[in-house]
Amino acid sequence: MLQSERVALITGAGKGLGAAFAKSLALDGCKVMVNNRSHPNTPSSAQKIATELQEQNYVADFEDSPVHEEGAATTIISNTLKRFGRLDILILNAGISGPAMKVNDQGDPKLRQIMEINFFANTALIDAALPYLRESSAGRIVFIASSAGLYGVRGRAPYAASKAALIAYAKTLADELSRTNIRVNIIAPYAATNMTSAENAAVDEDLHPSHATAAATWFARPDCHANGQVWMAGAKYFARSATIEGIGGGCVNPTPDWFGEHINALSSVENGTEFSGAEAAFAHFYKKAKQNNHN
Incomplete structure (x- = not known):
């Protein structure tokens, strides 16, 4: 299948890394569905990115369901199928970092909220998308995780735990699907985004989100057969992480x-x-x- 016939769904793609992934996949020839939750009295960021791509003659549309709401996974996949008729690539980027605080100050509600968005919303999307990814000649799933999920990070225990769970889930999924047409890989990106700027990360042009997209776009291609791998990506530099x-x-x-x-x-x-x-x-x-x- 030509790359121009393949359809990619990217969650959390209204800004930052997600938008960069959407643009990179469009440039690579894919039809792109941009998902990002909308906010009251605020223009749709997903629509903005989709419109920018359309104006550059790429095939794109938008979907603004919040990934963590009940039934959202089915709605997001259904809207993608209604628009494009198929699904070949799923980039699971949507997530939140939550407030910075020590472990004993965080409390169960905050942990559950972050797990709901960063972990359970993604597993629901996998459940909804798998039947259609199996129909593709080369289904591809890329989880956007974090080095926090590999090493932990002070003041962000719920976020780190959610990303660690995501990595373990993704590796298990890759193992279970290894004899199918679907390949699953994980990116732990380093980039200057709204999320990292809130954590006082240094603003560095080398950390522009676009510099972290090459690996994810490669993992989305049908001729990529890597499976179950974790890669660090950012600042035009890439390194594999392994246990x-x-x-x-x-x-x-x-x-x-x-x-x-x-x-x-x-x-x-x-x-x-x-x-x-x-x-x-x-x-x-x-x-x-x-x-x-x-x-």
């Missing part, structure tokens, strides 16, 4: 004292191993443990 298990070690009768004495050596991840999923990681760990116990 590595060190060589480790053991003994016949491990005690707390033994572990404490050997913790530095056991901590080394030099010549470590990367796994496709939790089952492979356990199988490898168990094999090494059995070998250790019989030496």
Whole structure:
């Protein structure tokens, strides 16, 4: 299938990274559905981006459902299908950071609100979109996560937790869909946006959102076969992030004292191993443990 026949839906695309992803995919030849929630007495940001693309002779339309509202996922997918008749690419970008505060000051309601928007809204969109992505000859899903979900970040525990959940979910989805026509990958972008400016991030032209789009656009292409990968992207620079298990070690009768004495050596991840999923990681760990116990 020609790229010009492929349809991409980008959530949270009325500004910042989402708008940059929409523009990059349009430039790459895709038909684009721009989603962003609308605000009372404010012009639709999704419509603005779609209009800009149309004025540049790209095929684009807009959809302004808030992703986290009940039934929104079905509505968003339905509106995309009504307009374009198909769905090939899903870029899940919509999300919020929430207020900065320490863990014991955040409270359960704030955590649940951020999880609802950053995690559950995305899983609902996956449920609604999968039947149509399966119909595509090359369905592609790109989750927009964050390094906060990989490493944590002070003052943003709910945000970090929501992105960590998203990464784990995306990796599991990639594993489950690995024998289908669908490929799933994750981008953790670094860019100067309204969200990061609220966190006093330095304004740097190198951190323009457009400089983080190349990886996501590549992952959306039918000739990209990468699956379940996490990539850092920003400032015209790209680096893969992976979970590595060190060589480790053991003994016949491990005690707390033994572990404490050997913790530095056991901590080394030099010549470590990367796994496709939790089952492979356990199988490898168990094999090494059995070998250790019989030496």
